[in-house]
Amino acid sequence: MESFTPLTAAIGGGLIGLATAVLWLGNGRIAGISGIFGQLLPPAQTVVWRLVFLVALVMATFGAAWLFPGLGVGGEVPAELVAAPAAWGVSTPVWLAIAGLLTGIGTKIGNGCTSGHGVCGLARLSLRSLVAVIVFFSVAIVTVAVTGIV
Incomplete structure (x- = not known):
């Protein structure tokens, strides 16, 4: 974390x-x-605002990366995806797909993600969200310890 x-x-x-x-x-x-x-799948009755929100989220990310290529990465070098650990023998795209799948399963089991529980739930003083955030951070710490990826 030398670029904080x-x-x-x-x-x-x-x-x-x-x-x-x-x-x-x-x-x-x-x-x-x-x-x-x-x-979104299966489509709910409120698909339009969901699509607008998600498209705006992605476009804002691309816009920020284009306008400020070194923002948040500690210099002028653009951010890159983290490569899969070489010792595990898995390609980076497969590694990312597995990580995304596990994240999706975890958010389904936990009835939400870090944005829902961590940002919105904690702001509403939800005890359930507090427990979820403690679990999220604990698992993240263990994951970094096991994989060695920072």
């Missing part, structure tokens, strides 16, 4: 908080990404 920058982290956190507040005030919905994405 408190200013960009604070700005990013503020933007996440602003986005969740706008969605809640404007639409009455919690900005839990797994819940928003999970209701």
Whole structure:
């Protein structure tokens, strides 16, 4: 973590908080990404706002990466995906697919993700969200310890 920058982290956190507040005030919905994405298939009656939110999320990420290529990575070098550990003998695309699948399964089991529980749930003082966030962070610490990827 030699590239941690408190200013960009604070700005990013503020933007996440602003986005969740706008969605809640404007639409009455919690900005839990797994819940928003999970209701696309099978389509719920409220597909349009979900698609708009997810497309805006992805486009804002691309926009920020294009406007500020070194933002949050500690220099002028653009961010890259983390490669799979060589000792595990798995290619990076397979590694990422497995990680995404396990994340999806975990969010289904936990009835939400870090954005829903960590940002919105904790802000509402939800005990269930507090327990979920403690589990998320504990598993993340163990995962980093086991894989060695920081």
